[in-house]
Amino acid sequence: MDKVKAFVFVDALGWRQIERYGFLEDILPHRRKIEMQFGYSCTAIPTILSGKRPSEHGHLSFYDYAPEKSPFKKMKLLAPFLRPASFWRRGRVRHQLSKLIKRIYGFTGYFQLYAVPLERLPLLDYCEKRDLFVPGGLAPVENLADVWTRQGKRFHISNWRLKEEDNFRIARDLLRNGALDRAFIYFAAFDALQHDNVGRDEILAPRMAEYAGTIRSLYFALKESGREFELTVFSDHGMTPLRGTLDAPAALEASGLVWGEDYASAIDSTMARFWWLKPGAKERVEAAFAKFSGRWLTREEMEYHGIWRDDKKFGDAIFLADPGIQFCPSDMGVKPLNGMHGFDPADEDSFASWLSTEPVPDTVRRVADYFSEMTR
Numbered sequence: 418m419d420k421v422k423a424f425v426f427v428d429a430l431g432w433r434q435i436e437r438y439g440f441l442e443d444i445l446p447h448r449r450k451i452e453m454q455f456g457y458s459c460t461a462i463p464t465i466l467s468g469k470r471p472s473e474h475g476h477l478s479f480y481d482y483a484p485e486k487s488p489f490k491k492m493k494l495l496a497p498f499l500r501p502a503s504f505w506r507r508g509r510v511r512h513q514l515s516k517l518i519k520r521i522y523g524f525t526g527y528f529q530l531y532a533v534p535l536e537r538l539p540l541l542d543y544c545e546k547r548d549l550f551v552p553g554g555l556a557p558v559e560n561l562a563d564v565w566t567r568q569g570k571r572f573h574i575s576n577w578r579l580k581e582e583d584n585f586r587i588a589r590d591l592l593r594n595g596a597l598d599r600a601f602i603y604f605a606a607f608d609a610l611q612h613d614n615v616g617r618d619e620i621l622a623p624r625m626a627e628y629a630g631t632i633r634s635l636y637f638a639l640k641e642s643g644r645e646f647e648l649t650v651f652s653d654h655g656m657t658p659l660r661g662t663l664d665a666p667a668a669l670e671a672s673g674l675v676w677g678e679d680y681a682s683a684i685d686s687t688m689a690r691f692w693w694l695k696p697g698a699k700e701r702v703e704a705a706f707a708k709f710s711g712r713w714l715t716r717e718e719m720e721y722h723g724i725w726r727d728d729k730k731f732g733d734a735i736f737l738a739d740p741g742i743q744f745c746p747s748d749m750g751v752k753p754l755n756g757m758h759g760f761d762p763a764d765e766d767s768f769a770s771w772l773s774t775e776p777v778p779d780t781v782r783r784v785a786d787y788f789s790e791m792t793r
């Protein structure tokens with residue numbers, strides 16, 4: 418009979434955290450420090466679920482400048498109603514509006530407006546319109562559900578809309594009953610906890626102990642099933658403490674350039690991506706950013722990280738902030754977070770982790786390598 422393989426994905430369980438707090442050394446003795454996929458969770462998740470990189474699956478950041486492809490074109494008609502701007506910037510208003518847009522457009526994926534200026538929306542495309550976890554969720558790229566279905570496995574993949582406790586309980590019971598060949602269990606809440614509390618041992622140590630207890634009970638459920646099994650815990654990235662902020666909107670405003678005429682941008686927490694619309698804009702933005710702690714990515718780096726695309730979907734240029742330095746305000750928020758990820762993958766705080774009952778195959782070095790192991 419086929420071995421049962423259970424994979425537990427704990428968002429933001431970085432190598433640093435594993436080293437600092439220790440984590441299940443006894444039951445998961447085989448462990449490796451893993452290079453994260455450049456980007457955010459919205460980049461890592463499709464990478465984990467497909468083994469492909471952003472250049473192929475097309476997910477780097479939620480919003481891209483794409484006037485032709487924007488699903489929000491009709492929202493231009495709403496422009497007269499988007500006054501006063503301060504009202505539409507309120508968190509609660511945006512949260513409700515996000516829910517409404519998601520419903521109207523029939524998006525099944527995770528959708529949030531964050532702090533994206535509403536008047537720009539008709540020129541932007543959003544990458545996660547579909548639920549990535551279900552069969553066909555990344556089509557035309559095959560995802561985990563597609564492959565496990567094709568392989569004829571009895572499998573369970575967590576529903577990200579449910580609470581962690583519920584996802585855990587469902588998977589544990591199925592595994593204990595021997596009802597599964599494969600399981601992908603997703604714990605998302607540790608990421609938010611770390612964004613708020615990175616470095617606070619008094620908060621993180623007990624929470625890590627709780628996760629360890631939960632995963633240990635999963636291990637015992639697998640034992641009880643009487644079947645041969647492998648249990649692996651992995652993450653997508655670590656968490657870097659806040660060290661400073663960069664005010665991109667102020668620098669861009671001072672440059673005299675006009676968004677949508679001279680250039681377009683998508684400002685994330687750790688990177689600013691640009692599309693050059695008029696000659697000379699590039700040089701002026703570079704001058705405006707010269708004082709910022711960070712650097713423009715080279716084409717070689719983008720190729721190495723799997724984020725280079727000939728169609729420039731992800732921008733003509735990307736400015737990456739130095740580790741710990743957050744763009745604030747950005748299109749993602751108006752306040753800096755205590756911790757952030759999405760910096761240089763080579764930074765020590767960025768590394769992810771792979772912990773297993775089985776020896777780590779030599780081929781598992783980067784987040785994109787998980788998929789072949791899960792589908793082998």
Ligand SMILES: [Zn+2]
Pocket residue numbers: 429458608609612758
């Ligand atoms: Zn996060």
